[in-house]
Amino acid sequence: MRIAIIGAGPSGLYCAIALARRGHDMLVDREPGPPPHGLWRRGGVMQLHHAHTFRGPVVGALRAEMPDVLDDLAMRRAGIVYDGDGRAIALLCRRATFDAVLRQRAERTAGVSIRTGYAAHTQAGLRIDGSSVAADLVIDATGRSGRLTGRTSRPGAVVDCGAVYVTRQYRLRGPGLPPTNSPIGLSLSLDGYVAIAFIHDDRTFSVTLIHDGSDPLLRQLRHEAVFEPVIAAIAQLGEWTAPGRSDPITPVLAGGRLYNGYRGQLDDAGRPVVPGVISVGDAVCTTTPLAGRGVTLALWQARELVRGIDGKDLSRIDIEDLAGNFDAWCRAAIKPWFVDQVHADRHRLRRWAGHDVDLSEPLPSDLIAASAEVDRRVGALIGPYLRMDAGPHVLAAAEPLARAVFATGWRPALPDGPSRDELAALCQSVSARTA
Ligand SMILES: Cc1cc2nc3c(=O)[nH]c(=O)nc-3n(C[C@H](O)[C@H](O)[C@H](O)COP(=O)(O)OP(=O)(O)OC[C@H]3O[C@@H](n4cnc5c(N)ncnc54)[C@H](O)[C@@H]3O)c2cc1C
Known part of the structure; x- marks a missing residue:
């Protein structure tokens, strides 16, 4: 089976390196890599030079599949922060450095051939700036503004972040x-x-x-x-x-x-939205960057997709099954983060508009986390969620404790600074x- 990956952001590069190490792939991006000098301009990724912090699972995903990338990042003086138990909780690195290092590693990986050009999906695979490329499976890693599948998001699945x-x-x-x-x-x-x-x-x-x-x-x-x-x-x-x-x-x-968005692989009848194409990373789910979860969610997906392909007889793989299984996994493992973020954003925007904490609804995650300052049991319950070692479901056990804290009238103190x-x-x- 011929696989083509469109998009050389974290999702596409991760898939490319991991799949090439298993024997196949080609990667396309509409923009060339970093220039030898000066600022890397990448119209398709407006966030390239915006503040990024990479959560602990990013380190875990790299260590599992491509530990050499961590060595490359260390050479560029990126730092890893560990907690008291020796768990990596963050990678300190510019986003442009992260992508440049991954891209350089992809370029050095046998099997990855990177082409520059605007890719469009066709029945037979791809058209890249006018020339046809045959592919059985197209991995759509085109990011939050990707238009590869021409899919419009379904109602309710896109919500303004208010950020x-x-x-x-x-x-x-x-x-x-x-x-x-x-x-x-x-x-x-x-x-x-x-x-x-x-x-x-x-x-x-x-x-x-x-x-x-x-x-x-x-x-x-x-x-x-x-x-x-x-x-x-x-x-x-x-x-x-x-x-x-x-x-x-x-x-x-x-x-x-910016928008919180979730786009599954399947249509209302449960069939792939675009047969032969599987989306991954921001092309599936975007969340408010304030929580710094985007690249974690992207690499989790990339890793799961690679696992779905790994070890299979590629000539017999059923792409529709692959898409269906991946979609089910995303609904269980990724979508809850989208739902959690939409809820947190709505409450944050209410408060930014001058309203008090709304106790008529379940408290959002940031307020539950803040209440740990008063009730230490909250911190113990939600630690795995804060590290992204467990999903938002763990908040449910802490929410009543947090609610009791807020019901006393306590509110997180505002730091010094202008309103x-x-x-x-x-x-x-x-x-x-x-x-
Ligand atoms: C302001 C901001 C701050 C953020 N901060 C954080 C943070 O602190 N921590 C964090 O983890 N995440 C953060 N994120 C989210 C993170 O940037 C994304 O999750 C990440 O970019 C997703 O990677 P991706 O590979 O899926 O997509 P992208 O990085 O968007 O890559 C997509 C690639 O596909 C290419 N492409 C698109 N269409 C085509 C086409 N038709 N043909 C060829 N190439 C194409 C694009 O040029 C691009 O290179 C932030 C996002 C924003 C907007």
Whole structure:
């Protein structure tokens, strides 16, 4: 059986390396790899230079299939954070470094041939910029904006995240870190928005503000002349970008609206939506990046798809069965994270709009986690969920404990820093000064 993979993001590259090591494949991406110098521009992956942190299971997925990639990442000075029990809980790395390392490893893997060109699915396989390529199975790893299958999402399966990113990356000048409140850096859940500084490879870091996208004044943050003084006004964050401490290495990058989405492989009659094509990664499920789960969910899927193919007599494999089994697995293992995130986002947006915690519904995961500060039993119950070692179902046992905490009137303390309205006013005054 001839397999072609479309998309050289984490999902496609992982599938390509793992399948090539089992004896087959070809990989296509519409964009070439990283340039020898300068910023890697990749229109299809707008998040390439936005803050990413990779959760522990990403390390697990790499270790299981391609430990040499972890060695390559270490050579690029990406760090792995371990908890007290020796479990990897995060990989500290720029997304561009992660993809460049995976891509380089794919290029060196016998069997992977990477072609550059825009791919479209045809009955016989693919058309790549006009030329036909025969393939029995096409793996659609085209990401959140992929159009390979031409599938429109079914109603109810796409929900606005209410999270818009604006990011700049920097490099620290010397050793030592500015203020952090977790091993991955600094994360401040302020009144109406989130401010973060995520540690990456080789002394680089990202500073990101995340807001709901509804205030046009906050859109001004995309201008460097506004972004820099606003970051400086958030005291702990400002220490990261203070003159002499670090230097910017990218322009300020503004992201667009983001969506939680889930797209299965099968139509309402249970048949593959596009016979011969199996989607994987963001082409199946996207979730709000605030929780940093995207690449974990993508690699879990890639690994499961490879397992479904592994060891089979490829000339006899039934692609419809493969798609059906993979779809069932995704519904059980991936979709609950989408549902969990949609619920958490709805409650977060209510609170960002000034409402109190809503106790009329099950509490969202972030509030359950916050209540562990008061009731330590919560932390013990949801630890596996926070590490992504267990799915959102484990929240059910902790929810009543968290609810009891919130019913007393306790609320998580807000860190020091401007509210969203104050931030917007600051954007306005800085814009007026610099206009
Ligand atoms: C702002 C932001 C921040 C994020 N932060 C995090 C984080 O902290 N942690 C985390 O784990 N996840 C994060 N994510 C999610 C993560 O980026 C995605 O889950 C990840 O990109 C999924 O990888 P993928 O390989 O499925 O798709 P992609 O990375 O989107 O790759 C798809 C590839 O397919 C190519 N392609 C598409 N169509 C075609 C075609 N027709 N022909 C040829 N090539 C094609 C594209 O050019 C692209 O290279 C974030 C996402 C966003 C938007």
